[in-house]
Amino acid sequence: MESALVAAKAKLLKADSSGVSLHDHLSSVLDKIIVEDSDNALAMFEQISLAVKQQHVVPRKEYLQAVPEPAPAALVAKRDVLRAKPELPEEVEFPNVPEENSFFEGAGHALLRDEAFLLRAAMAKLVAAKGLRTVRFFGKVLGTEADYWIVEGAYAEEPEAAEDEGGAAAADAKLVPLEGNGTGTNKFRYWVCNELGEEWVELPPAKPAAIVAARSIKKHFTGRLSTPIVVHPPFPGSEADYLRAQVARILHSTYVAPGGMFSFEEDSEDEPKPIVPTEEWEAPLPEEMGELSAWVHHYSTIRKVGRTTKPPKAEEEDGEEGGEEEEEEEEEADHLLNDLSADPPIFESDDTPVPAWSVRTAGHGAYAVAYALSTAWPGAIAFCSTKPSVKFANVYIGYGLENTGKTFTPKPMPEIAREPDDVGEEEDTPLDAENAVLKELEEKRMVEEAEAEEADAE
Amino acid sequence: MELSTYDLAATAMGYSFLSPEVFAAMKVSLPVLQKEYGFSKMYAWGKLKGMSADYIIAVGVSHSLKEATKKYFYCSDGASWAQMAEPDSETAAACAKIPQVAALTGDAQFVYTVSKMVPEGEEPPENEEDLLLKITEDVRAACLVKEIDAAIAMVPVGSISTDAKLGVPVPDSTFAGLSKEASLSLASWELLNGMSATQQLAGSLKAKYVPAASLTVLRSLVWPGFAAFCVPGSRVSGYAYVGDGMQNSDVAFCLP
Numbered sequence: 001m002e003s004a005l006v007a008a009k010a011k012l013l014k015a016d017s018s019g020v021s022l023h024d025h026l027s028s029v030l031d032k033i034i035v036e037d038s039d040n041a042l043a044m045f046e047q048i049s050l051a052v053k054q055q056h057v058v059p060r061k062e063y064l065q066a067v068p069e070p071a072p073a074a075l076v077a078k079r080d081v082l083r084a085k086p087e088l089p090e091e092v093e094f095p096n097v098p099e100e101n102s103f104f105e106g107a108g109h110a111l112l113r114d115e116a117f118l119l120r121a122a123m124a125k126l127v128a129a130k131g132l133r134t135v136r137f138f139g140k141v142l143g144t145e146a147d148y149w150i151v152e153g154a155y156a157e158e159p160e161a162a163e164d165e166g167g168a169a170a171a172d173a174k175l176v177p178l179e180g181n182g183t184g185t186n187k188f189r190y191w192v193c194n195e196l197g198e199e200w201v202e203l204p205p206a207k208p209a210a211i212v213a214a215r216s217i218k219k220h221f222t223g224r225l226s227t228p229i230v231v232h233p234p235f236p237g238s239e240a241d242y243l244r245a246q247v248a249r250i251l252h253s254t255y256v257a258p259g260g261m262f263s264f265e266e267d268s269e270d271e272p273k274p275i276v277p278t279e280e281w282e283a284p285l286p287e288e289m290g291e292l293s294a295w296v297h298h299y300s301t302i303r304k305v306g307r308t309t310k311p312p313k314a315e316e317e318d319g320e321e322g323g324e325e326e327e328e329e330e331e332e333a334d335h336l337l338n339d340l341s342a343d344p345p346i347f348e349s350d351d352t353p354v355p356a357w358s359v360r361t362a363g364h365g366a367y368a369v370a371y372a373l374s375t376a377w378p379g380a381i382a383f384c385s386t387k388p389s390v391k392f393a394n395v396y397i398g399y400g401l402e403n404t405g406k407t408f409t410p411k412p413m414p415e416i417a418r419e420p421d422d423v424g425e426e427e428d429t430p431l432d433a434e435n436a437v438l439k440e441l442e443e444k445r446m447v448e449e450a451e452a453e454e455a456d457a458e
Numbered sequence: 459m460e461l462s463t464y465d466l467a468a469t470a471m472g473y474s475f476l477s478p479e480v481f482a483a484m485k486v487s488l489p490v491l492q493k494e495y496g497f498s499k500m501y502a503w504g505k506l507k508g509m510s511a512d513y514i515i516a517v518g519v520s521h522s523l524k525e526a527t528k529k530y531f532y533c534s535d536g537a538s539w540a541q542m543a544e545p546d547s548e549t550a551a552a553c554a555k556i557p558q559v560a561a562l563t564g565d566a567q568f569v570y571t572v573s574k575m576v577p578e579g580e581e582p583p584e585n586e587e588d589l590l591l592k593i594t595e596d597v598r599a600a601c602l603v604k605e606i607d608a609a610i611a612m613v614p615v616g617s618i619s620t621d622a623k624l625g626v627p628v629p630d631s632t633f634a635g636l637s638k639e640a641s642l643s644l645a646s647w648e649l650l651n652g653m654s655a656t657q658q659l660a661g662s663l664k665a666k667y668v669p670a671a672s673l674t675v676l677r678s679l680v681w682p683g684f685a686a687f688c689v690p691g692s693r694v695s696g697y698a699y700v701g702d703g704m705q706n707s708d709v710a711f712c713l714p
Contacts, residue, residue, distance in 0.1 A: 072669035108477040352560035358509040408708035
């Protein structure tokens with residue numbers, strides 16, 4: 001009898017996989033009932049038992065699905081950007097992003113509509129955070145892992161730290177110096193992010209060496225700024241520098257404006273003369289904008305050296321070399337304010353030539369919209385609408401690669417350095433001769449010292 | 459892609475590629491086309507970019523995209539569809555001789571002149587003119603669409619299976635969609651000819667997940683402008699192509 005009792009109790013005391021026995025559980029349940037002094041303990045028994053059980057049962061993973069996953073961080077970031085609605089100073093040049101996008105939609109090359117509104121909010125956040133004077137959506141560069149959203153802008157007041165950066169880079173005298181902030185390829189600054197709502201990251205300034213190197217490579221973007229660019233010839237910098245170089249090349253090759261809207265400032269003494277809005281200008285009709293000759297380049301050509309202007313004159317030491325280079329550079333024409341029909345075709349052929357640009361119009365009558373599409377940089381597009389007022393904008397959405405019209409040929413590897421010629425053997429100087437020279441030098445020094453002492457004494 | 463999943467396709471592509479005007483036209487013209495030809499389904503295929511105009515392409519199927527008898531259509535406005543030519547292998551070979559860089563003009567009647575291949579053992583014709591073959595651009599476009607569709611168009615593995623009775627590929631009614639993890643693996647995707655997507659040039663086809671859209675996206679670098687997508691956990695998937703129709707022959711240099 002007693003042994004049966006012991007056996008039964010032992011059975012109750014046997015712990016299960018979670019380390020709890022039925023005996024313990026029942027004790028805890030009874031304890032809870034007594035402590036809580038519940039009136040309807042019998043009716044509540046199952047709930048109380050369940051509540052006790054949940055305290056010591058480790059739930060299995062597959063039962064956890066009822067717990068909702070947190071909202072994706074990307075969505076939360078987007079919502080927060082849309083919520084922010086910062087107040088912008090009136091003097092900021094802020095484009096009507098959704099409206100411009102609706103014009104680009106007409107050409108079938110635009111952002112999704114909801115993205116345009118999100119972009120406007122993200123740009124407003126950038127302007128407010130950095131204190132920008134002007135801002136524009138440059139475009140989107142598609143990467144293998146992520147895409148870059150790129151915004152162009154200029155500070156209302158230049159931050160101080162940024163100038164140091166330029167100075168340090170320019171200190172390397174061997175490199176072609178960068179163009180200063182607010183001029184040439186560094187006229188604007190650029191901020192990028194992979195997903196709207198993320199923090200904007202500023203790109204480094206455009207470096208002439210990077211622009212020159214970018215011309216001779218063809219490499220897809222990954223979407224990660226720190227990715228090293230493994231190419232031949234070596235590229236000076238990471239993907240951030242490569243992206244900045246391509247942005248500069250795209251801007252200077254493909255940013256176009258309606259012809260006549262801007263003209264050179266004749267009174268200016270700067271060289272090249274800056275361009276300003278033409279004072280009295282009559283907007284063309286939409287059908288007139290459907291001609292290549294109606295569009296003009298808005299930014300200077302980037303020279304072979306990787307700048308829009310000649311580098312400042314080199315030091316006197318290599319004055320001769322500088323002179324020669326200068327003569328060569330003289331021949332480089334600037335396409336600023338030239339119309340697009342002057343751009344060389346990217347492929348010449350009798351029956352199927354490929355011009356650098358194509359133009360088309362969409363819509364009807366006076367409210368038609370004209371588009372200029374670059375063939376050299378597929379994905380670069382500009383629109384111009386003339387009614388009720390003149391509007392034009394440029395955008396780039398593409399892979400960030402140039403269409404040269406040729407199969408890519410990598411630069412050949414440099415020749416492998418050969419073994420240098422053997423250096424001829426020289427005869428050892430005999431010790432006596434060496435000593436003789438040393439003795440002579442020493443005597444000369446002693447004589448000079450003696451003379452100096454005498455002179456001091458006098 | 460089905461036109462109703464256009465926003466997903468545009469997200470996968472990275473931008474919106476159909477103008478609202480064309481999209482609105484396709485919304486009404488594709489169902490009409492489907493009835494006229496008795497297709498079970500119409501898909502928007504994408505766009506071949508031309509200099510003066512683009513070719514909007516659609517494809518109609520009796521059962522599924524995998525069938526050999528599907529028909530392609532083209533237009534430039536989303537409404538005035540014309541069936542694409544069905545080029546034979548000789549024409550396709552001749553089309554391949556048109557220089558890659560020669561962009562489509564956008565004029566379907568534009569004529570390319572290429573020299574014909576003379577089969578081995580045959581005397582070349584005396585008259586040189588007989589050697590020249592004239593190809594209109596609509597035929598060239600048809601060749602490009604067929605080539606791209608065969609080379610890269612893909613669907614999730616399991617979404618299309620062979621019907622036991624008919625012996626033709628049909629949408630698999632038991633297919634429940636890919637999980638997020640599976641959708642990111644190339645092994646879960648197959649080309650329309652049944653080849654696995656893993657056989658693409660390594661690194662040229664990348665899958666990524668876009669959390670903001672709950673979408674898995676695949677883009678090809680061999681055929682820039684090709685994008686496939688699926689919504690993990692659902693039957694929604696599709697693909698689209700928007701580009702100049704050219705293969706990136708420099709891809710080996712371009713891979714990061």
